[in-house]
């Protein structure tokens with residue numbers, strides 16, 4: 001007999017050799033039906049695995065992320081079989097899951113084209129409908145290497161594992177693949193799937209190796225979930241910030257600097273509006289602002305620990321024959337400012353912010369528009385305080401974070417707390433105090449959060465903030481990181497009440513993270529339709545014909561004098577063409593003026609995305625627009 005502990009804490013007695021599937025049946029028929037795999041003492045296994053000793057067991061279904069991943073991975077095997085049956089020369093390389101799907105790298109001389117996807121899918125459907133069981137077979141490493149002799153890819157895969165027992169999985173008709181598993185009980189358990197795309201990929205990402213074909217697919221428990229996913233992809237494509245960035249003339253990239261963004265004049269307006277907003281709100285929350293150099297002596301980076309832990313992401317240069325590094329983070333520079341004078345507990349908490357320009361090396365394959373760049377500006381800040389101030393400081397940071405996110409129209413948040421990892425510095429006492437402070441601050445704000453046990457940095461616990469955009473995609477933006485290491489490395493001190501010198505607590509925090517990336521997220525979240533306060537341009541005056549050009553100029557001058565960002569279209573185009581052009585530039589307001597408007601001193605306002613106009617007096621329009629900017633309103637609609 002063995003004792004099995006279930007996730008709800010209950011304990012079941014089972015006879016030795018009971019499989020995970022039989023265990024699920026014992027628990028209940030609904031669970032047995034939904035089960036796709038199991039977790040045995042934290043390790044994912046096939047449902048056919050026997051439970052031979054006392055263990056913690058969790059039955060995994062498609063409701064679990066792990067279950068979904070197992071289904072997607074199983075689907076990769078099915079796609080591999082389909083491809084091999086269509087192209088018998090295809091050699092399989094490696095087929096892992098990725099976010100929302102999976103891929104399989106294939107070595108095949110003939111190109112797989114999008115027009116082939118349908119017949120691959122058809123073959124896959126056949127395999128799924130046949131509902132063949134996935135069967136695991138184990139052998140020793142030596143046996144496996146013998147079995148795979150001549151298959152350089154699979155032999156290489158074995159060499160990359162450290163296990164002595166190597167497993168193969170087959171499903172029905174002789175198709176077998178080297179794999180660690182686990183898999184679905186049978187092919188019929190795959191829900192709705194689709195072959196998505198094919199791209200070239202070098203073996204091990206090494207350009208000296210043969211170019212393989214990477215075929216991507218996705219799989220979901222139901223047809224509805226697949227359809228929703230495809231719809232969101234379609235919508236995301238329309239909102240792609242790289243496309244909109246070009247269309248709206250916001251930024252560009254050039255091969256003169258891969259991964260280094262060029263921000264154009266219109267992009268800089270968005271950028272500067274964000275900066276102004278952040279400066280004001282930080283002043284209100286009691287922050288001071290500093291600016292530290294981009295290039296600093298190599299010695300500093302040895303001292304900070306970046307040399308030992310972050311060197312491969314840094315750029316280096318030399319000045320007068322001495323080694324220098326380009327800063328990947330702003331903290332060491334901040335510490336040097338702290339050290340320029342003495343500090344007393346009376347100054348604490350001391351909140352110091354910096355719009356810091358940092359450079360981090362990314363390999364060329366992973367860059368993606370503004371989302372992943374090699375140079376970016378952080379809305380960084382460091383708070384120096386005493387241990388008993390941690391909690392109230394964290395509360396303050398949480399409040400500023402939410403106030404800022406809401407100003408941009410983000411309402412859906414998710415928070416993760418990462419706690420003490422095995423390898424760490426600092427006493428257990430300081431870890432306990434600060435982890436409790438983080439938890440208490442979250443409780444104080446009545447915010448639910450997820451705990452990632454043991455996932456903190458070695459130098460302190462942290463909180464990460466995630467927001468969901470309008471397509472329900474999650475983005476990690478802000479972070480609060482406690483640091484027990486750097487104040488010591490830099491010998492930072494303050495004089496405490498009892499006149500002794502102590503080491504301050506240092507809190508690193510960023511709200512938006514990287515400006516570049518955040519602007520990319522905003523472009524996609526808004527679909528290029530910026531709210532008025534962020535919009536590169538607020539309005540355009542469109543005279544119906546040459547006859548009203550003078551009146552249009554008067555209107556334009558008035559808007560300019562009121563500091564609204566506007567221009568004037570006195571081109572020879574017909575009014576409909578002028579309107580179409582303004583629409584494509586996603587201008588919030590078009591002010592159409594003809595002889596009637598000139599006589600009545602009014603403007604005909606057409607809002608972005610609307611087909612009809614509304615007549616308003618010029619001064620009234622100006623005051624409405626200015627109020628919307630001040631209030632950071634998302635909605636453009638004029639009052640009825």
Ligand SMILES: [Zn+2]
Nearest residue numbers: 077179180181
């Ligand atoms: Zn597998």
Ligand SMILES: [Zn+2]
Nearest residue numbers: 330331382508
């Ligand atoms: Zn920092």
